[in-house]
Amino acid sequence: MKKDEVPQDDANVLEGKLKTLKYATNEDGSYVQVQTVGWEPENLALSQAWEDIHERLEIIAQDIAAGKSSPILYFMEKCLMEPPMLAKHMGIGTWRVKRHFKAKGFAKLSQKRLEKYAYVFEVPVEHLTQFDPTRTS
Amino acid sequence: MTNKFNHRQSAHCENGVVSNLLYHEGIDLSEPMIFGIGSGLFFSYIPFVKLNGNPGTSFRIYPGYIYKRATNRLGIKTKMRTFRNAEKAMDALDANLEKGIPTGVQTSVYYLPYLPSQYRFHFNAHNIVIYGKDGEEYLVSDPVMDDVTRIKRSDLMRARYAKGVLAPSGKMYYPINVAKDFDLKPAIIRGIQHTAKDMLTIPVPMFGIKGIYKLAKDVRKWPEKVGERKAGLHLGNLVRMQEEIGTGGGGFRFIYAAFLKEAAVIMDMPELNEIADGFTKVGDRWREFAIMASKIFKQRTNVQGDYQLAADIIVDCADQEKVLFTKLRNLKFPA
Incomplete structure (x- = not known):
C-alpha cells in the first residue's frame, strides 16, 4: 500500500476519538506510518457485525x-x-x-x-x- | 503522581507497549522491530473454536508472546504478575506508580470508555501502559490512541479483571533490568528464523501456510454449508481480524515488511529488502481479498462464484507467502 493511497473512508466508527495507524510505502518501497479514519471494507464488516x-x-x-x-x-x-x-x-x-x-x-x-x-x-x-x-x- | 511518559502511537497494542516501555528505559526500537524480534507474525485458523459464532482466525501469534519473546531475545529481564483479586491488582499497580515505574497492564477493550463504542467487544488481551495517577484517575498511554488519556479507577478495575477467554486476571508487567549494550543482530536472526519455521513446518493443517490453504478451502464451502447470512458474517469477521485496529493493514504483512526493511540495514543484507517488497505485495493482495469479501457481504446476494474468487485470492496469498518464508528460512546469516 502506497502512502498516498491509504484510504480515508470516514464512517465515523472511530467517533473522532482517534485515528488508527497503518504502514504504507514511499516511492522507494521504504515504510512510513500513516494515520487513517477508516477503510470501507473494514467499516462494512464492523457495521455488519453490529x-x-x-x-x-x-x-x-x-x-x-x-x-x-x-x-x-x-x-x-x-x-x-x-x-x-x-x-x-x-x-x-x-x-x-x-x-x-x-x-x-x-x-x-x-x-x-x-x-x-x-x-x-x-x-x-x-x-x-x-x-x-x-x-x- | 503524574509521572512523565513518552507516548508513541503504534498500530498494534502489544508492540506499542513493549516499544514504549523500552523507550522509557532509553532503548529506541520501532514497533516493526519489536514485532519482528518478537516473531509476532503468524497465522491460525481453528474452525471448531467459534468466537461470536465465527471460526477462530488470527493473523498473529497468541497474545503475550511478542512481549515474552522480544524481551527475552534482547536479554531484558521483566517482572510479570497476576492476581487473585482486583483490589490486590490495583494496590500492586499503585505501589509501582508510587515508585515511578510505568507499568504494562492487560485489559478488556469492552471496559475502556475512551475507545470508540463500536470497537468495544470483549477482547481481553488489550495492552496499555499506566504511567501515573491523578486523584481517582489513572494516566493511560494506550498505544493505539493518538495521545495519552485517562481512566477512572472503577473502569480500570473492571477492565483488568474481566472474565472469559484470555481473562487478564489483573496481569501487569514491566522491565526490571535493562542492559543497554544488547546486540540487536542475534535477536533479529532468531525472530526471523522462528517466524519462518512456524509458518512452514507446524504439522497441523490449522497453522501457518497450511492454515491459510485450509481457510481458502473452507471459504469455498461456506455459502453452502452455513447459509449466505452466516457466510457473510464469517467473511466480515475475517476482514476485521485482518484489517481492524492493530494490524497496520494487510494482516500485519506491512508491519512485517517494515521490519525486514529495517533489518536489511542493520544486518547489511540487501536480500532482505527484496523479501520485504514481496511482503508488501502480498499485503496488498490480502487487501484485495478484503475488498472482494466486502462486496459479497454488502450485496448479501449469493453469487456462488464470488466466494470462489475470494478463496482464489487467499490461495494466491498462501502461494506467495510460502515462497517468501522459504527464502527467509534458507537465508545464510553472517556468523
Missing part, C-alpha cells in the same frame, strides 16, 4: 413479550457476552445461567442474584425487572 447483534436483540425482545425468553438473555446479548463468560462473571455454572434465559427460570431469581446480574450488565435492577427494550441506555 446489525447482526441488533437483529438478534429485536428477536429476543419479541420472545420476551411472548413470555418465552427473559431479560437476562437480552442483556447478555446487549453486553456482547456468551453464556460461559456470563457464567464466569456470575460465579455460577453455565447451565444455571441458561436456565435464567427462560421466563420461567427468570421468575424464580432471588433479589440478590438479580442485583448481581444488574452489576454485571452495568444497569439498574429495574431494567431487568421492568424490562423495556425501547430504553436507550
